[in-house]
Amino acid sequence: MSEHGSFGPDLAEVFGPSHADGGPDLVQLLTPEGERVHHPEFDHDFSAEELRGLYRDMVLTRRIDVEATALQRHGELGIWAQLLGQEAAQIGAGRALRPQDYVFPTYREHGVAYCKGVDPLRLLGLFRGVDQGGWDPAENNFGLYTIVIGAQTLHATGYAMGMQRDGVVGTGDPERDSAVIAHFGDGASSQGDVNEAFIFAASYNAPVVFFCQNNQWAISEPIERQTRIPLHKRALGFGFPGIRVDGNDVLATYAVTKAALQRAREGNGPSFVEAYTYRMGAHTTTDDPTRYRLNDELEHWKLKDPIERLKVYLRRNGLVDQEFFDDLDVEAKELGHHLREGCKALPDPKPLDQFGYVFSEMTDEIAAQRDEFAAYLASFEGSTTGGGH
Amino acid sequence: MSEHGSFGPDLAEVFGPSHADGGPDLVQLLTPEGERVHHPEFDHDFSAEELRGLYRDMVLTRRIDVEATALQRHGELGIWAQLLGQEAAQIGAGRALRPQDYVFPTYREHGVAYCKGVDPLRLLGLFRGVDQGGWDPAENNFGLYTIVIGAQTLHATGYAMGMQRDGVVGTGDPERDSAVIAHFGDGASSQGDVNEAFIFAASYNAPVVFFCQNNQWAISEPIERQTRIPLHKRALGFGFPGIRVDGNDVLATYAVTKAALQRAREGNGPSFVEAYTYRMGAHTTTDDPTRYRLNDELEHWKLKDPIERLKVYLRRNGLVDQEFFDDLDVEAKELGHHLREGCKALPDPKPLDQFGYVFSEMTDEIAAQRDEFAAYLASFEGSTTGGGH
Amino acid sequence: MTANQKITLAKGLNMGLRKAMEDDDKVLLMGEDVGKLGGVFRITDGLQKDFGEDRVIDSPLAESGIVGTAVGMALRGYRPVVEIQFDGFVYPAYDQIVCQVAKYTYRSQGKVKMPIVIRIPFGGGIGAVEHHSESPEAQFAHTPGLKVVACSNPVDGYWMIQQAIAHDDPVIFLEPKRQYHADKAELDESATPEPLFTSRVVRAGTDATVLAYGPTVKTALKCAEAAASEGRNLEVIDLRTLSPLDMAPVYESVRRTGRCVVTHEAHVNLGMGAELAARVTEECFYSLEAPVLRVGAFDTPYPPSRIEEEYLPDLDRVLDAVDRTFAF
Amino acid sequence: MTANQKITLAKGLNMGLRKAMEDDDKVLLMGEDVGKLGGVFRITDGLQKDFGEDRVIDSPLAESGIVGTAVGMALRGYRPVVEIQFDGFVYPAYDQIVCQVAKYTYRSQGKVKMPIVIRIPFGGGIGAVEHHSESPEAQFAHTPGLKVVACSNPVDGYWMIQQAIAHDDPVIFLEPKRQYHADKAELDESATPEPLFTSRVVRAGTDATVLAYGPTVKTALKCAEAAASEGRNLEVIDLRTLSPLDMAPVYESVRRTGRCVVTHEAHVNLGMGAELAARVTEECFYSLEAPVLRVGAFDTPYPPSRIEEEYLPDLDRVLDAVDRTFAF
Ligand SMILES: Cc1ncc(C[n+]2csc(CCOP(=O)(O)OP(=O)(O)O)c2C)c(N)n1
Ligand SMILES: Cc1ncc(C[n+]2csc(CCOP(=O)(O)OP(=O)(O)O)c2C)c(N)n1
Ligand SMILES: [Mg+2]
């Protein structure tokens, strides 16, 4: 501290460093050991049905991820963004949504997509290279995957501002009141766009939940590069609350996200949820995390597996029987089959069709390019090589 | 508050709204009534000499502004960005600097430029349209005016990172230790760039002071549009301290900025100073503030005039005599004369010279354009109209 | 029936925006200072007062934020009209424009529309400081998925802004700021406007074709007058649409005249003139008596305003180029 | 004296960066994942280990922040080399590049230098998802104050990156990512490289001139081979520099051949081909037997990768254009 005046204590001392494992702020309802704990502010009475549902969702989400990873290995996908380890964060968030709520995902929100009713097969198109998002956002209120990191947080804020104008916020009618959830990663939090989204959302009190999966890494860069205090504190400076939840705890993530969404729907404005979790796999199937992180870390996080802890809890409390697991296994296998077969059957785009999607109606200019290209392609017809040379 | 979980109290209740006039956080050493008060954390023992100096600086700075405004009215400048009312914020900050410290200004930092030893005449070129910044940044460690709002905060951060690499931070040698000050406005705080600068500065612990003159307005937009809590709180979420100082109090601004710079020089990283002030004039000479703000507000702030309060203090404490004011008057007049005469004598740029500044050396391509244009211009020589038609 | 008014470009745009907002309550205006102030050029004057703060939205000072939230609004079914305060301040929003606004329709295979209009006062000649006189049209026209238009006169301003707002694709709408308060023209509100994405012959001629848009249309017309006094009859085309280009009237004209000069305030290198020259040459190869010549700003940054008139294309430089095409 | 190595483009760039860092300790590398990981393409592999974290700087994930802080570093006397992870992610930095990097020298009337190199892996053909295959060169070349170069082979990669770093003006340095690990070439480290801002005839020919750069140089050379087997002798020029352009060898060639085809992966509309066509036509008007033809990506967004090979210019499409120039 300088002798010339005090700036208060070091904030990293007050708040703890960015990576501090949990810390006093962490909202948790289910420990890694599968013990149900309670939180004074955020809790929820889960029925056995609900708990089994959340377990099932996580298992199926992991199955989607495992299948897609295998499909990539077999050359059926060009790349895949794995979510291994982030199932609780995504299912907790995804199940807290109502149909009228709208989701702005990154490229990794396969679990949320599943919760919103998007056929997981649709997610593969982008990674296979047959489309750039094969679902209709309006159908399930689930936006297209966004690859430019952070860009979607502004879309989310604008969409939420649209909801305000539509009179579907703070009406008191739960069927009507709506909110938006914006997903992004810890790395994305450094983008100007994300910070601008915070500013716009705060300024207009927009009904948006900024849901950040802090999976500790942005490819090879650790969370410390993006912030020196716990990330959820970022929200404070923008004038809205930030909460850190155990992102490997589906119950806590559900409870906190539900509360944040409800707050937004009621017209109380934005909030920031940091789901503290871990990317157990590689960044994508082309990444090699052994170049930048230690195996110890991974082992440490394996003990916090989101699926295992709920399984222990369900078992210990007699909420499931073998039949449940067997049925789920069958269901997962069917899902796997659906993905494997479906993926290979995804139709390749037709080169000439692409010209039609640039604008709402094809312009003459583009039509001319299409026609010229069609004529050019036709000129090879009958040739043995498919090409002139 | 939602029944589904508490997000804590409304932050605007905790911190007060963005515009709250001062509030408990405001650091003040001299009241609007010219009373010297003390602050537990930030203070400084000002000698009579220092106080007179600060007064003189503010008076001369205001003179620069008044002269330039008049020059614009007389058509000698295309536009002028007035600082009326912000003299204390700028002189307090400017005088806290050491020669080795580097300044990144906006387009309004005339007082800081003056403190850094830039001839105020040099500032006019940009507004007259004869150059885009007529001083050499390296000469006075005063960067060029930056018009794209917020862009310079990143330059400041990078420059500070360069200082770290040069080993001129935290060495313990006061002649050597250096810091950077980045100026920007309340409106600029909403730009992605400014927030990214906070992130980079925090991440690398760069020796940079983010000095924001919150003059309550960004052209026609009030501070509430940019933030709903006091702006200096923004820094908290990035993990470094933010302080609100009475920006119409030159003593407090000096003390706080000095401490912030010292902290940076010592290697303790970035901080944010919000100089709470008011733009008493128009945004620029082309603006008409009566379209968007009430006269009452202006009258309210007139009572807080930064120059008046120091004058009262100096007088009341017998630190000045009439001779001081008379001398200062002469000095101000001379400065006025220097600006008026100098401005009219500023040479217009020569069209052909401009080709030479695009790159470190003129490319053949640009040389060809210059030559062609020179030949074209020559083709009119002797013609009466100066143009062919 | 009201009598025809004489209006400026600023007024035409203001009236057109008002009309669009009356016609469709999904139309929103967003930007810096567009509300109470009515924009620094007063183009949105009075609109917040009449349509409220929910429809005329003063935004935080962040261009990426403005365009990014407009994308979200469009996804929600609104038709946002964004004002960028000056051309030089559009770049913080460039990423959102080229990666999101331009691509969302394609990305969704046509399922999602992006009816966003981004209004940009563009061009120089107003004695301003740096970043206030840029001509960024090529940086947008090169991007598939964006449409780019430029108006040149009050009547076009009135109609084109309404057409752009009613259009389902994103439109970069360029307004020659130096013309805002310059000339007046008579507006007949009951007329049927030409379609948005069309070019227009604004002066018929036989000897050479001059292509212009936005601020240079006036220059080109003056140039044609001057040439006429020297016995040369120039045809002037106001391109109006820069992407897509409407080349049919251009080809038709050049095939007749055999000579073509393009003028714009943007830098010559990779400016619209490059594309126009390339296309005209390809299509009218055997009709050309001379290469297409380009008159634009030099390939140097926009200069201090004291020499901007020497930097920008003017009557003499355009005429010089016309002369040169005759020297071939 | 060490024996000449056979190296890939990735290796050439890596070696060149290492050499530049050894030669001048003001040279810094900055970017996302450039440190421990060595970049997603491994171009900076091993450099952080050897030069430390102060010289090879992993940055927060913000491109404007990276370029903006690089400007500050340059003002402090450093020579930052910035890596943009993929072409499509340069746009958040576009404002800093066009308004600051490009303009600081001019703004200061030459008092301030901006020796910043912005490395961008560019182009398609790697089967990637959206935003990973863009060709943004025209968006930079249109901006005065920036220099833009593209390397096409390992040996150029090695030399050009060093020359760009040693150069006092900002250089946008484009690297054809699809070539990173493709072909090997022999590097003679004791050779004297050609100057940076020059084009090079990479295949002499007599019948038509093909202009290419970056990834399309290989395509053009294959095309020339194919044409040769049909009895047509194509000259191929690797432009290497896109701004400034080095037109002398191009004009010389086209005056001889009378025919010219330009090929690049960027969109045709307002791509480099437009500028090249305009200039060649103006300078070689009477030598041209046919208009300059352009072969590039269509004016549609980059497509899903399963059809990217049909979208990008390839041997057949370039050859088709050559054929067409002979049909005039
Ligand atoms: C603007 C932009 N810059 C760079 C990239 C390349 N990139 C893709 S993912 C990624 C890391 C993102 O990390 P984080 O936000 O933590 O999300 P995670 O992948 O860990 O879920 C990077 C750098 C990008 N997609 N967009
Ligand atoms: C990126 C960008 N957008 C818009 C502008 C136009 N503009 C110039 S000053 C200004 C208001 C800035 O307000 P603030 O940051 O509070 O600074 P002040 O002028 O009040 O000192 C605006 C919108 C600009 N210069 N740069
Ligand atoms: Mg992450």
Ligand SMILES: [Mg+2]
């Ligand atoms: Mg302000």
